[in-house]
Amino acid sequence: MxxxxxxxxxxxxxxxxxxxxxCGGSLAVRVALKVLGQNAVAVIPAGCMSAVGxxxxxxxxxxxAIISTFAGTASMLTGVEAGxxxxxxxxxxxxxxxxxxGTADIGLQALSGAIDRNDDILYICYDNEAYMNTGIQxxxxxxxxAKTTTTPAGKNIHGNxxxxxxxxxxxxxxxxxxxxxASVGYINDFMRKVEKAKNIKGxxxxxxxxxxxxxxxxxxxxxxxxxxxxxxxxxxxxxxFENGEFTLNHRPKEFTPVENYLKTQSRFRxxxxxxxxxxxxSRDAKWEYINxxxx
Amino acid sequence: xxxxxxxxxxxxxxxxxxxxxxxxxxxxxxPQTIVVEKLxxxxxxxxxxxxxxxxxxxxxALSCAMxxxxxxxxxxxxxxxxxxxxxxECLPYAAGGRFPIVMMNANRxxxxxxxxxxxxxxSLSQLDxxxxxxxxxxxxxxxxxxxxxxxxxxxxxxxxxxxxxxxxFILTHTYEVVDIPTQEQADEFLPKFETENKMSLTEPxxxxxxxxxxxNIFFKYKEHVGILNAKEAIDEAERxxxxxxxxxxxxLTESYKTEDAExxxxxxxxxxxxxxxxxxxxxEKGEKVGLLRIRYMRPFPNEEIAKALKNAKSAAVLEKDIxxxxxxxxxxxxxxxxxxxxxxxxxxxxxxxxxxxxxxAEEIESIFDDLKTEESAVRFIGIGGEADGSQRKNA
Numbered sequence: 001m002x003x004x005x006x007x008x009x010x011x012x013x014x015x016x017x018x019x020x021x022x023c024g025g026s027l028a029v030r031v032a033l034k035v036l037g038q039n040a041v042a043v044i045p046a047g048c049m050s051a052v053g054x055x056x057x058x059x060x061x062x063x064x065a066i067i068s069t070f071a072g073t074a075s076m077l078t079g080v081e082a083g084x085x086x087x088x089x090x091x092x093x094x095x096x097x098x099x100x101x102g103t104a105d106i107g108l109q110a111l112s113g114a115i116d117r118n119d120d121i122l123y124i125c126y127d128n129e130a131y132m133n134t135g136i137q138x139x140x141x142x143x144x145x146a147k148t149t150t151t152p153a154g155k156n157i158h159g160n161x162x163x164x165x166x167x168x169x170x171x172x173x174x175x176x177x178x179x180x181x182a183s184v185g186y187i188n189d190f191m192r193k194v195e196k197a198k199n200i201k202g203x204x205x206x207x208x209x210x211x212x213x214x215x216x217x218x219x220x221x222x223x224x225x226x227x228x229x230x231x232x233x234x235x236x237x238x239x240x241f242e243n244g245e246f247t248l249n250h251r252p253k254e255f256t257p258v259e260n261y262l263k264t265q266s267r268f269r270x271x272x273x274x275x276x277x278x279x280x281x282s283r284d285a286k287w288e289y290i291n292x293x294x295x
Numbered sequence: 296x297x298x299x300x301x302x303x304x305x306x307x308x309x310x311x312x313x314x315x316x317x318x319x320x321x322x323x324x325x326p327q328t329i330v331v332e333k334l335x336x337x338x339x340x341x342x343x344x345x346x347x348x349x350x351x352x353x354x355x356a357l358s359c360a361m362x363x364x365x366x367x368x369x370x371x372x373x374x375x376x377x378x379x380x381x382x383x384e385c386l387p388y389a390a391g392g393r394f395p396i397v398m399m400n401a402n403r404x405x406x407x408x409x410x411x412x413x414x415x416x417x418s419l420s421q422l423d424x425x426x427x428x429x430x431x432x433x434x435x436x437x438x439x440x441x442x443x444x445x446x447x448x449x450x451x452x453x454x455x456x457x458x459x460x461x462x463x464f465i466l467t468h469t470y471e472v473v474d475i476p477t478q479e480q481a482d483e484f485l486p487k488f489e490t491e492n493k494m495s496l497t498e499p500x501x502x503x504x505x506x507x508x509x510x511n512i513f514f515k516y517k518e519h520v521g522i523l524n525a526k527e528a529i530d531e532a533e534r535x536x537x538x539x540x541x542x543x544x545x546x547l548t549e550s551y552k553t554e555d556a557e558x559x560x561x562x563x564x565x566x567x568x569x570x571x572x573x574x575x576x577x578x579e580k581g582e583k584v585g586l587l588r589i590r591y592m593r594p595f596p597n598e599e600i601a602k603a604l605k606n607a608k609s610a611a612v613l614e615k616d617i618x619x620x621x622x623x624x625x626x627x628x629x630x631x632x633x634x635x636x637x638x639x640x641x642x643x644x645x646x647x648x649x650x651x652x653x654x655x656a657e658e659i660e661s662i663f664d665d666l667k668t669e670e671s672a673v674r675f676i677g678i679g680g681e682a683d684g685s686q687r688k689n690a
Contacts, residue, residue: 039496043362056510059501064494066365067503069384072358075350079318079362079370080494082346086317086368092496110358113351 003195004188009034017060019052022220024184024210025126029097032124035194038063039092043077046070047099048133071106073098074114077121093198100127100141104165115174115203122197122204128212136215140165145275146267153270168207172241177202179241183209185227189238209236217266232256234283239294246294301473303466306434307399308333310441312343313481316371318363320348320356324378325411326463327401331373353378357385364394365502367493376403376417389456390425392503393492395448396456403463404650412651413463414615419624425518427457427525428592430563434471437461442481443532449488450528455521462565476540484539526594547596549588553603556585558666561629562613563589566654573659584663595628601636609641609669611662615648622673641669647676
C-alpha cells in the first residue's frame with residue numbers, strides 16, 4: 001500500500017524539540033522518520049536539526065540517532081551501516097538528515113565518497129537555502145538574489161550573486177541508484193520518494209526544499225504554502241533519477257507568477273525588476289533543459 | 296606461535312587481524328600505507344572478516360570508524376602526519392563520544408616544509424584530544440600493542456580511543472623477527488567487544504548530543520577519569536598477555552638500568568633501542584647511567600617518572616618534537632611530574648630527529664656527557680643551536 005497521510009505511522013519519532021515555529025526542516029525529518037519507522041538509525045550533522053533535537057537531557061529522537069561532525073554525515077552513515085551489517089543486523093535504515101550547507105558545501109566530499117562506494121544509505125538534504133543555524137549566512141544552495149547576513153542587499157549588490165548549486169544532477173552524475181528532488185509543499189510526493197528509497201539497495205539521495213520562516217522572512221504558517229509556490233512558479237521542480245534516467249514528476253500547466261513567490265519573502269523584497277528578469281530567464285533556461293533531458 | 300620477519304607496519308597489521316575488527320576504514324598516507332595494504336590482503340584472502348571501507352579522506356576514515364563504533368562494532372583505522380591533522384576534528388569527537396576505536400599512527404613530520412620522514416610532532420600535537428597514546432619501540436611490541444590496544448580501549452572502565460604510535464620508516468619499514476601468536480591465543484586474550492554506549496535496535500539511543508554549560512563539565516570529567524583508568528586496564532591487559540603469550544611489558548614506562556643510575560635519559564619510541572646500547576656501553580666503563588622509556592604519553596606516567604628519577608643527579612628528555620616558542624612537549628610533561636613530586640634535579644631537553652634526521656650514537660653519548668654538568672638547558676641536537684635562538688657555547 002502506498003504511503004499517504006492516511007496510512008502514515010501515527011508514532012512520533014521527532015518531537016519535543018525546539019525548532020522555530022513553522023520549521024520546514026523539522027517537518028521533513030518528522031515525516032521521513034514516520035515513513036522509515038522505528039528501525040531508522042539517523043545521523044544528523046551539526047546544524048539546525050541537531051541543535052534543536054539533541055540538548056542533554058532533552059533528547060528528541062524516538063529512534064536511534066547521533067550527531068556527526070559537520071562534514072561527516074555521509075561517512076558516519078557509512079560506518080553505522082557497515083557496523084550493523086558486520087554484526088549480522090540487516091533490518092534497519094541508515095538515514096542522514098543534513099542541511100544545504102552540510103550537504104552542498106562542507107559535506108560534499110564525504111557524500112561523494114559514499115555514493116562512489118554505493119553504500120546502502122539514504123541521505124536526505126533538507127534545503128532551507130542558507131546556514132540558518134548560525135544566523136542566515138549564504139551557502140552554495142542560496143538562490144540568486146537572496147539577502148543573507150553575508151550577502152547583504154545594498155545599493156551596489158542586491159544579495160546573493162550566485163546561482164544555486166545543482167546538487168541533484170551532481171549526485172546523479174555519480175551513477176547513484178536513486179536520487180530525487182522534493183518539497184515539503186508536496187508532502188505526498190516526498191513521502192512516496194522516501195518510501196521508494198527505503199526499498200532500494202545502495203545509496204539514495206533526496207533533496208527536499210524546506211522553507212525556514214526565520215531565514216526567509218515569511219510568516220510561520222506560510223511554510224507549506226511557500227514550498228508549494230516555489231514548485232508552482234517553476235523555481236524548483238519535482239523529479240527523480242533512476243536507472244540512469246531523469247524523470248519529471250510534476251509539470252505545472254502554467255507557471256504562477258515568480259513575483260508572487262518572491263514578494264512574500266523579506267529575503268527577496270529588495271529585488272528590482274531587472275533582478276526578477278534574471279531569475280525568470282534562468283528558470284526558463286532550466287526548464288528548457290528539463291524538457292529536453294528529463295522524461 | 297610462528298616466527299616471521301616483518302616490518303613494523305606488517306607486524307601491526309598482523310596484530311590487528313588477530314583482534315578481528317569488524318570495520319576497517321582507511322585512507323593511504325606514507326608511511327602508514329603498508330598497514331592498510333596488508334589488511335586489504337587479509338580481507339581478500341579471507342583471513343580477516345572485516346568490512347573494509349575505502350574512504351575518501353582521513354576525516355571520513357575516523358568519522359566512519361565512529362559510526363561503526365556507535366553501533367557497537369569493533370573499528371580500526373590508521374593514519375600519519377597530515378592525515379592525523381586532517382582528521383583532527385574527529386579526535387576529540389571520538390574521545391568525547393567514548394568510542395574505543397583503535398588507530399595506528401605512523402609518526403611523521405608535519406608540513407611545511409614537506410617531509411615524509413619520522414618525527415613525533417604529529418601525535419604529540421594531539422596530546423589533549425582525549426586519546427590514549429602509546430609509543431612502540433620495535434616490531435614485536437607493535438604487534439603486541441595492536442592486540443592489547445583493543446583490550447585497553449574497550450575496557451568497561453576506560454571506553455576511550457587508542458592511538459598506537461610507530462616511528463615512521465625507522466619502525467614502520469624496518470624488518471625484524473617477530474613472533475606471531477595464534478588466533479586461538481588471541482581469542483583467549485581479547486574478549487568480544489561489548490558496550491552499552493551504542494545505538495541498538497532493541498534499545499534505541501540518542502548519542503553524540505550537546506551538553507550545555509551546566510552539564511558539560513560532568514561529561515568531560517568522566518572522560519578524564521576514563522583515560523586515567525586506562526592505567527589499571529593496561530596493567531590488567533599486560534598480566535593477562537604475559538600469561539597467554541609469555542611476553543611481559545611494564546606499563547606506562549620501561550626502566551632500563553635506572554635503579555642506581557645517576558644520569559638518566561628519558562625518551563620514547565624506537566630511539567630507545569639505540570639508547571639502551573649506549574647505556575650498556577657506558578655502564579661497561581663504570582658510568583651509572585640509565586634509560587627511562589615512556590611507553591604511554593596518555594595517561595601520563597607521573598608517578599613512574601618521579602619514582603625512576605628521584606635519586607638521579609640529573610636527567611634529560613630526548614624527543615622528536617618541539618612546541619614552537621617553548622620546548623618539547625614531553626619535556627614539559629616530565630618537568631610537571633617531577634615538580635609535583637617535589638623532585639628538584641636539573642633536567643635538560645634535547646630536541647632531535649625532526650623530519651627524520653638521524654640521531655647518532657655519538658650524539659646520545661654526548662647527551663650523557665652533558666648530564667654530568669648538571670645544568671638545565673633546552674637544545675636542538677646536531678646543529679649547535681640552543682633553543683633560545685643562541686649558538687651553543689661549547690659547540
